[in-house]
Amino acid sequence: MTVPVAKKRVAILISGRGSNMVSLIEAARAPDYPAEIVLVLSNRPDAAGLARAQAAGIPARAVDHKAFPDRARFDAALQAELDAAGIELIVLAGFMRILTDAFVEAWSGRMINIHPSLLPLFKGTHTHERALEAGMRLHGCTVHYVVPELDAGPIVAQAAVPVLPGDDADSLAARVIVQEHRLYPQAVALIASGGAVLDGGRVRFAERARAAEDALLSL
Ligand SMILES: Nc1nc2c(c(=O)[nH]1)N[C@@H](CN(C=O)c1ccc(C(=O)N[C@@H](CCC(=O)O)C(=O)O)cc1)CN2
Numbered sequence: 001m002t003v004p005v006a007k008k009r010v011a012i013l014i015s016g017r018g019s020n021m022v023s024l025i026e027a028a029r030a031p032d033y034p035a036e037i038v039l040v041l042s043n044r045p046d047a048a049g050l051a052r053a054q055a056a057g058i059p060a061r062a063v064d065h066k067a068f069p070d071r072a073r074f075d076a077a078l079q080a081e082l083d084a085a086g087i088e089l090i091v092l093a094g095f096m097r098i099l100t101d102a103f104v105e106a107w108s109g110r111m112i113n114i115h116p117s118l119l120p121l122f123k124g125t126h127t128h129e130r131a132l133e134a135g136m137r138l139h140g141c142t143v144h145y146v147v148p149e150l151d152a153g154p155i156v157a158q159a160a161v162p163v164l165p166g167d168d169a170d171s172l173a174a175r176v177i178v179q180e181h182r183l184y185p186q187a188v189a190l191i192a193s194g195g196a197v198l199d200g201g202r203v204r205f206a207e208r209a210r211a212a213e214d215a216l217l218s219l
């Protein structure tokens with residue numbers, strides 16, 4: 001008799017519409033998906049993603065960063081919510097607050113982010129405009145572990161898209177987001193199943209996951 005493996009308890013942190021969150025919620029409906037989305041938190045009470053999470057039956061709350069005197073106390077409020085829910089993995093999905101070093105180090109190896117560029121290119125914001133400005137012919141998205149330095153964490157997976165003649169930031173963003181919605185659920189499953197771990201500042205892929213990683217990285 002096979003003993004069912006407990007699903008990794010995941011919290012998704014958002015700040016806006018939550019389309020990546022929706023993709024993850026949908027992926028986690030699969031009975032064999034190795035993670036369960038048990039909490040959604042937003043730093044913005046007006047985030048449209050909160051209602052989308054509630055509509056999907058997932059507890060979703062705002063922790064308004066403006067209600068706290070500094071980043072440390074905002075992060076402490078996040079931590080209290082995460083502790084209460086028994087969270088094991090934090091998935092940032094359009095979460096637009098820089099987290100304190102203490103919080104990030106407390107979640108080292110247990111917090112990931114998706115960024116709309118092929119890191120280390122174009123850290124920060126306005127990535128699509130900058131890629132166009134730079135004349136890139138390839139662009140894309142990156143899933144990485146979160147470290148204190150912004151957008152500098154070890155890379156778990158990436159997906160690339162062509163930059164086409166006539167592209168503007170909106171058309172390029174629309175092409176990238178399709179890949180985000182494919183890549184993130186696969187990357188979360190890889191991590192939740194132990195197929196990828198953060199080890200000594202680098203991502204180590206389990207042997208059995210190497211084929212999955214190769215598939216993940218295929219265009
Ligand atoms: N310590 C870290 N915190 C966060 C990381 C990280 O890698 N290390 N990733 C970000 C996500 N992110 C890009 O992927 C990002 C988020 C926020 C910002 C930013 O400039 N935020 C401003 C406020 C912007 C706003 O409210 O609209 C700020 O926090 O003052 C840049 C990049 C998540 N956190």
Ligand SMILES: NCC(=O)N[C@@H]1O[C@H](COP(=O)([O-])[O-])[C@@H](O)[C@H]1O
Binds near residue numbers: 014018094095115116
């Ligand atoms: N620096 C972080 C960042 O820019 N993240 C980006 O915000 C968007 C959120 O969309 P969503 O709310 O529809 O998932 C996504 O494109 C994600 O890559």
